[in-house]
Amino acid sequence: MVALENTDTAGMTTGMTIDVQAVSHSFELHGAPLPVLDGVELRVEPGELVALLGPSGCGKSTLLRLVAGLEPPSRGGILADGRPIDGPDPSRVVVFQDPTLYPWRTVRDNVALGLEARGLLRSQGHRIDKALALVGLTGFEKAYPHQLSGGMAQRAALARALVNDPRLLILDEPLGKLDSLTRLAMQSELVDLWRSSGFTGLLVTHDIEEALFMATRVIVFSGRPARIKADLSIDRPYPRHRGDPVLTELRHRILELLGLAETW
Amino acid sequence: MSVNDTAAALPAANGGALPIGGGLPSNLLLRFSAAALLWFAASGVTALWPDAADAQEWERTGEFASLLVVAAGLLVLAALLAAAIRPAPRSRLEAAIGSLSASVPWLIALALGVTGWEILTAKLNLLPRPFFVPPQALLEVYLDDWPRLLDCFAASLRLLVTGYAVGSILGVVTGVAIGWSRAVGYWVHPVLRLIGPLPATAWLPIAFFAFPTSWSASVFLIALASGVPVTVLTWSGVAGVNSAYYDIARTLGASPRFLVLKVAVPAAMPHVFVGLFMGLGASFAVLVVAEMLGVKSGVGWYLQWAQGWAAYGNMYAALLVMALLCSGLVTLLFRVRDRLLAWQKGMLKW
Ligand SMILES: Nc1ncnc2c1ncn2[C@@H]1O[C@H](COP(=O)(O)OP(=O)(O)O)[C@@H](O)[C@H]1O
Ligand SMILES: [Mg+2]
Secondary structure, eight states, X not given: OOOOTTOTTTOSOOOOOEEEEEEEEEEEETTEXXXXXXXXXXXXXXXXXXXXXXXXXXXXXXXXXXHHTSSOXXXXXXXXXXXXXXXXXXXXXXXXXXXXXXXXXXXXXXXXXXXXXXXXXXXXXXXXXXXXXXTTOTTOTTOOGGGSOHHHHXXXXXXXHHTTOOSEEEEESTTTTSOHHHHHHHHXXXXXXXXXXXXXXXXXXXXXXXXXXXXXXXXXXXXXXXXXXXXXXXXOOSSOOTTOHHHHHHHHHHHHHTTOGXXX | OOHHHHXXXXXXXXXXXXXXXXXXXXXXXXXXXXXXXXXXXXXXXXXXXXXXXXXXXXXXXXXXXXXXXXXXXXXXXXXHHHHHSSSSOOOHHHHHHHHHHHTHHHHHHHHHHHHHHHIXXXXXXXXXXXXXXXXXXXXXXXXXXXXXXHHHHHHHHHHHHHHHHHHHHHHHHHHHHHHHOHHHHHHHHHHHHHHTTSOGGGGHHHHHHHSSSHHHHHHHHHHHHHHHHHHHHHHHHHHTSOHHXXXXXXXXXXXXXXXXXXXXXXXXXXXXXXXXXXXXXXXXXXXXXXXXXXXXXXXXXXXXXXXXXXXXXXXXXHHHHHHHHHHHHHHHHHHHHHHHTTTSSSOOOO
């Protein structure tokens, strides 16, 4: 997975600019509106890797779904490179907490999904093997999802996203269900991937260390309805060290913002 | 794991591809010999014990006894092969013998059953006649009436396959449409709820009157009987598809057509096959009733005809043909499913 010198799968893409403009969103729950996002204002520059932190259930996944174009916001608008988002697009790809591989497809056919859906399988099929190599799944092309470990399945889901050469990679707690050793390894791998490819990244995580280890910026949300509480720049070079005292200091601040400082 | 793999994992002294009985070849030889002996005994009872004096003498007794001898002879051959191939390299023959050896208890039980049947009917005449006939009466039917039975078998198969194919295809299409489109669901769901639980045979009088031929009426009834479960299960399969599957495909640029054909349908496949299985069972029931009441051909008609003439030998012979037809089609369906759903774990083996 670390053979990143020849990463023509993702190439050096130009990352996407995302402009979240005064977005509010609410769901209908038992006939009453449930406000989930409240006036979220956020600009993500090309090539940034922005981590979103906040209490569980505050609306982080909802924001990601809106950016992906899977749902329209109740109020406000989101621009991708200055154009309003009005639906999903393969330039903005999501990786969920569950790998959600199609169990009836082999690993290879799962990774091929995006190319197949857009009729590019013939012309671009060679990218599949590169994407699989990139995530270290060479040799598992013919395996079915139920034959994979959790980490391998999530790598396959990552390959399924990367093969489309996304300009925005939306990661919704992608490592949340992995064991801690696999999670640490994949954090480094994701950072390497992002650094070598140049896409813009939006990462929801519930793990403060993960956010600090990976992201260029950390956005801290309030409880539901989510409002932006803080926007912290993590100005540390890569590869980062988990014991970096600057990160430790930031971790303390974030815990404070989340109202958990006394546990530290 | 194939029989060969099992064998390869065993120490050489254990010998042979023996899934059962600890695998000693002498043991295997003994088992095959015991089975062969019992089949010889069945043959001897049939041929040498005179039929009961107070009843008719049965035709084809000699042929039936010969058939039993052939079965016994094949078992002797198997026993000899089992003894001989032990030092030889593992082969397909060995695998075949190995799997046959697993059936030895069944072969023994069958020989005992045939002997008992023979004694109770032809030899002692203990069972009421004409309802009970000895096994050679069935053989007689197959030897003398096979052209008609074959015709009936072909007619049944044609009718069943036509009706079932129409029903399944319409069922899958309707089920996907209801599961996918709110508008279609709005109109079709109430109809399905009203009509679905009604047994297809309830339409029989109307169908035979409304359709130009009893054959087309029967196709309609079989299609209806198989179509309803296929529709309902396809629909529930499509409705139950994990919505994240659609989200994934949509963000990757999938068209609605792709979402239906490449996401909804394959995801619903396990349900669809349950529906196909239930529909097949329902179509058997309708087939027999339709052939008994309307169509002038097929195994159902033959059963009815045989009963009318009190030809119980013919009836049992036809029943056996019917059982083979139904069982064969179910087996075929399961084979197809095993191929298409190989990605599932823990599938029920038929
Ligand atoms: N489709 C939906 N319908 C109704 N309520 C929803 C829906 N999706 C999410 N919610 C609610 O919105 C809130 C925010 O959810 P989510 O964005 O998933 O939070 P998280 O920050 O943990 O990712 C939760 O209270 C959840 O119950
Ligand atoms: Mg979430």
